[in-house]
Amino acid sequence: MIVAIVNQKGGTGKTTIAVNLAFGTANAKYPTALVDADTQATCLHFYGNQDIENLTVCSAGDDVRETVQQLSKDHRFVFIDTAPHDNDSMYLAMVTADLIIIPTRPRPFDLHSSEKVVEMLRSIENEYGYTPCYFLLNQVKHGTILGRETLDYIQHNFELPVLKTQIHDYEIYGQAPLSGQSVFLYAPKHKAAQELRNLLREMNKIYKSQ
Ligand SMILES: Nc1ncnc2c1ncn2[C@@H]1O[C@H](COP(=O)(O)OP(=O)(O)OP(=O)(O)O)[C@@H](O)[C@H]1O
Numbered sequence: 001m002i003v004a005i006v007n008q009k010g011g012t013g014k015t016t017i018a019v020n021l022a023f024g025t026a027n028a029k030y031p032t033a034l035v036d037a038d039t040q041a042t043c044l045h046f047y048g049n050q051d052i053e054n055l056t057v058c059s060a061g062d063d064v065r066e067t068v069q070q071l072s073k074d075h076r077f078v079f080i081d082t083a084p085h086d087n088d089s090m091y092l093a094m095v096t097a098d099l100i101i102i103p104t105r106p107r108p109f110d111l112h113s114s115e116k117v118v119e120m121l122r123s124i125e126n127e128y129g130y131t132p133c134y135f136l137l138n139q140v141k142h143g144t145i146l147g148r149e150t151l152d153y154i155q156h157n158f159e160l161p162v163l164k165t166q167i168h169d170y171e172i173y174g175q176a177p178l179s180g181q182s183v184f185l186y187a188p189k190h191k192a193a194q195e196l197r198n199l200l201r202e203m204n205k206i207y208k209s210q
């Protein structure tokens, strides 16, 4: 399964989600690749020099599509972390993917900034056909009521589904990379790890139902 994690808006959690999902499937013993398609190279910087069982962390190189297709031959999961404001690499990652995830914080300005990525998705659909694409609410604060407003906003403005699993705001997401780790290895029993497991389960179900 090839998963592109995209959003034109910066700081919505693309890298955090890509890294932690990749560690999750690798930890479950699936050969996994994490492809860094961002020139900021955050994944490579934090995880590129480590020897992690079942996980290949690499750059997208000049052609993300070619890189991903090669990797998908011997990796059960390929996660692509994309750059904000880089339409070309985002487009290619989306074209290559079996599943597209758009992480967004449940805030009006962030949601509004997701317009571009949805426009791009529609043009890809016209050219290549349907690829499942879901919004993922990230950095949701406990004790706040998202209510129907956020979901209605997405439904009304973008006509795209939202994953049932939500990723909450946990400090551990900032702490784990400092020791070169993911949430799964850093604190496997933490609620954050449980949410990520739920997210992977939901994504697999979507993929299998296609
Ligand atoms: N669920 C979360 N809980 C707490 N902090 C989070 C969460 N998700 C992301 N963060 C923090 O938010 C910041 C931005 O996250 P991240 O770098 O993953 O976003 P990004 O979309 O990849 O950014 P960019 O567009 O610059 O590549 C980071 O400091 C990260 O630790």
Ligand SMILES: [Mg+2]
Pocket: 014, 015, 016, 038, 042, 081, 082, 083
């Ligand atoms: Mg990033």
